[in-house]
Amino acid sequence: MPEKVKRSKSESRNFNDPCILLVNPWIHDFAAHNLWSQPLGLLYLAALLRQAGYRLNFLDCLDIYHPELQGEGLRRVRHGPWGTGKFPKQRIPTPPALADVPRPYHRYGITPRIFRRELISVPVPDAVLVTSGMTYWYPGVVEAVKMVRETFPSTPVILGGIYATLCPKHARQAVEPDYLVEGPGEYVVPGVVAGATGGPMPPPTDPSRPETLPFPALDLCREMTFTPILTSRGCPYRCPYCATGLLYHGFIRRSPESVVDELEYWLQLKGTRDVAFYDDALLMDFADHLGPVLEKVLSRGLLMRFHTPNGLHARYVDRESAFLMRRAGFRTIRLSLETADPSRQLQLGNKTDNDTFRRAVGFLTEAGFGLDEVGAYLMVGLPGQEMREVQQSVDFVLGLGLKPLLAEYSPLPGTPLWEEARRASRYPLEDDPLYQNNSALPCAGPGFGFAHLKSERERIRNHRSPQSSQISRRYHAIGLEKTLL
Ligand code: B12
Structure with missing residues (x-):
């Protein structure tokens, strides 16, 4: 009652x-x-x-x-x-x-x-x-x-x-x-x-200048243990599974100065050193965008720990970006691989291939990142995706010494993959957004089910390679092993 x-x-x-x-x-x-x-x-x-x-x-x-x-x-x-x-x-x-x-x-x-x-x-x-x-x-x-x-x-x-x-x-x-x-x-x-x-009208904001917006009111949260930050809105890519283009038309970036001002503001006000980037294409045009942000973080002496829960594009990781990310305090790096299958990589927007991905991992380790600090997102449950493709992708990532992070596909209306998703799904997808739940594996075919996914996660958990011996411990410590493997 x-x-x-x-x-x-x-x-x-x-x-x-x-x-x-x-x-x-x-x-x-x-x-x-x-x-x-x-x-x-x-x-x-x-x-x-x-x-x-x-x-x-x-x-x-x-x-x-x-x-x-x-x-x-x-x-x-x-x-x-x-x-x-x-x-x-x-x-x-x-x-x-x-x-x-x-x-x-x-x-x-x-x-x-x-x-x-x-x-x-x-x-x-x-x-x-x-x-x-x-x-x-x-x-x-x-x-x-x-x-x-x-x-x-x-x-x-x-x-x-x-x-x-x-x-x-x-x-x-x-x-x-x-x-x-x-x-x-x-x-x-x-x-x-x-x-x-009947209240006052806030002054108009200029959509072409996101730095003119006030900082988000994070101080309304009871505790602030990290700063979530957006340095850009939208994404220049149009990956067929992704809805970003529907949520924000265009791609626009804040000035590096305003990003660092915000980081410094929260650091001083709340002492938050951990920072999570929410951007969809954070590393793009590194030399003109994230590069200057990180240079300013260093020159202002801000001691931060950066995390990228939204995966980074491997193709933009080069020696320069990897070293600067390391120096500036990146701690958790997530790279988006999606799949190690070359034809699927093309279908999903051709953002990376296995050689490019391997090279990116090489630059990161050369810059001093431990393999336990780098995870690779793989998509599972895509329409028409076989279990074998997932297993091979997992093997590829494990072979590099990284932890594969399995992300189940969520079909979204209005995205290019939607029609194919509807045809592949055991559910009437258009009837109820509940069917878009990624944990339900709504588009997985008969050769790919909950049991397969569970056993693949177990295989990842039990995998011990010379490089990955500490990975499990670290992931376990932050409680991600159960949720993301
Ligand atoms: C950052 C992010 C995350 C973060 C967490 C974000 C968070 N808030 O907790 C992480 C990386 C953890 C994450 C995880 C996942 N995510 Co995510 N994520 C995003 C991302 C990139 C940005 C969201 C965001 O914060 N944007 C910035 C803010 C400023 O924008 P906004 O919230 O939309 O708010 C604006 C408007 O919506 C509006 N607005 C918002 N609230 C209100 C309220 C009122 C009253 C009004 C008027 C307006 C308004 O105005 C705001 C300002 O402009 C979006 C894609 C995107 N570009 O939007 C995907 C997205 C939301 N994620 C998605 C998915 C699939 C996932 C995962 C399921 C991935 C996976 N398979 O594992 C997981 C599950 C997360 C979980 N918690 O269990 C999907 C959504 C799927 C769906 N069915 O809805 C998206 C759309 C990406 C995609 N694939 O297309 N995600």
Whole structure:
């Protein structure tokens, strides 16, 4: 039963002092990896609104540091090094659509009871901004919005984010927001919020100059153990499986100066030395972009540890970039290989081949990176992909002494691979974004199933090569072995 909402008169709406509630909903999934995860898009919008004079409250359903977690019987958060951690989770029923997936389904984050208590404790907002992540996490959005509406029945709810952008029709029906914003919110949200609340209009931002945006409001997070950073928006590549081109049209970069200013700002304010890059093409034009960023990090004497949870393009790793990355403090490097099969490499955008990849690894080790600091992403469950292709790709990566990181494919509407994905899938993909869940291996053929994937992960875990003896220990220490292998 929902707890009854009691409010004092002083908590009632006050249009002279508009107040916005920001919500980062739960994840409902078979697995969720807290690899330097923050709702960066929402926090960018928060910064804009704050600059315009709005009061903000941020409720983060994925708050791993919430003091009431233990009281709710949830496991204490286990912290990994470098700012990573694990989401607390509660077992919930698997949605019937995914009943054939042989894994438990969870709600990741705080409990609904904690969320409701938080809702009751904040002032009545003039508008609620709700973000959305993976398309197939929408049940968490529906659940959070429902509770928001129970508590604040007359406050408009504005929904945006990745699910809202990639599946707007579904989101309108499932979430029933008052407003739904597709794509980057910076240029739309100020008008929508001002219109919905009668509050001030934030000054216009220039889409061609992302450095004019205020830094994201990361200080709203309870704890800040790392800085998630975007040095660019969009991607010049159009990989057939990827939705980046639908989420952001074009490719635009911030000035190196503004990137380093932001890193220094958070280092001084919060002491955060760990930094996770969210960029899609971080290394492109290294000499004009990341190179100058790292030179400035060094010249300002900033001691940082950099991580790239989103894979890097191997073709841009050369001697110069590898040495500078090493000197500037890169600690976790993820390279995107996707597959070691040459014809599939061509199909997936021809971004690298095995020789280029091998050379990139050579430059990294020459620059001083330990093989345990470099992981290689491989895609699994692509339409038409045989188990043999995955095994050969894994062998190739293990042969280089690196850890293969198996990333299951998530089919996304509007991407070039979507039609092929629909034909290959055992599910009616277009009927429900739940079918886009990568853990369900929605497009894997009959020769590739959950058991194959499990045994391949085990093979990786048990693999011991002279170079990789410390890898397992390191990955184990940061709790990634179970989640990413
Ligand atoms: C960085 C990133 C990650 C990070 C984590 C990010 C995080 N926040 O936690 C890492 C590397 C860990 C990651 C992992 C994965 N990711 Co990822 N990731 C991204 C990436 C590159 C950027 C997301 C981002 O933060 N962008 C920057 C911010 C500023 O943009 P934004 O969030 O979209 O916000 C803007 C708008 O959406 C809007 N907005 C946002 N919120 C709101 C709210 C309101 C009210 C309004 C009005 C507007 C609005 O305005 C914002 C500002 O412009 C995207 C691709 C992309 N370019 O978007 C893929 C992407 C989201 N990931 C994807 C996938 C598949 C995955 C994995 C499943 C990969 C795998 N197979 O293992 C994993 C699973 C993660 C998990 N936690 O379990 C897919 C989505 C799949 C899906 N079905 O939805 C994407 C789209 C890439 C792709 N393949 O096309 N990812």
